Amino acid sequence: AQSVTQLDSQVPVFEEAPVELRCNYSSSVSVYLFWYVQYPNQGLQLLLKYLSGSTLVKGINGFEAEFNKSQTSFHLRKPSVHISDTDVYFCGVCDRWVRAQKLVFGQGTRLTINP
């Protein structure tokens, strides 16, 4: 079974500093990869997804992620964070060849931005 590891449960950074949220997945089969953000008392919103093609994926709010097949990683980055980026971020993966997009998520990383 697939699993996703988000190595950091919490990441504190200062405003306008760069940030990287790490995500590793276990599967050796072809996968689709996703990053979601969870706003307080709300559902998840998609930030970006990797389906195929360029390994560098750009998403909303200035976020980007890079798919690294050899390291089975899909780390999320932002060059300069804002206070409004304070939220919980989830990495998700699903097999390419299953019928549905049954996402397997990591435990989430809480990003805290300090002024």
Add this chain to the structure above:
Amino acid sequence: GAGVSQSPSNKVTEKGKDVELRCDPISGHTALYWYRQSLGQGLEFLIYFQGNSAPDKSGLPSDRFSAERTGGSVSTLTIQRTQQEDSAVYLCASSFGRNARTDTQYFGPGTRLTVL
């Protein structure tokens, strides 16, 4: 347009009672998913509906859990004889469904279930 809506937003019940959680997907979306977010298990897939096809129930944790989708739209997740370990936030998501594996899932705000 309207997003995915879920009701109730909060539900408190006593152990052993049955509960029903409702999801209204985005109009026109044929794919619908249920997930559970709990402290111990994180975010986990429960069940998937696609149009009129048989649902994929592979994520349901026990036979106390069931779900249906009426008329290809509204879905209800039912938990019978609730247990304290069922306490969690239940999230519903829908997608356009043309290519279920790659379409973006849009999540509702969730129902927070507390079993006393």
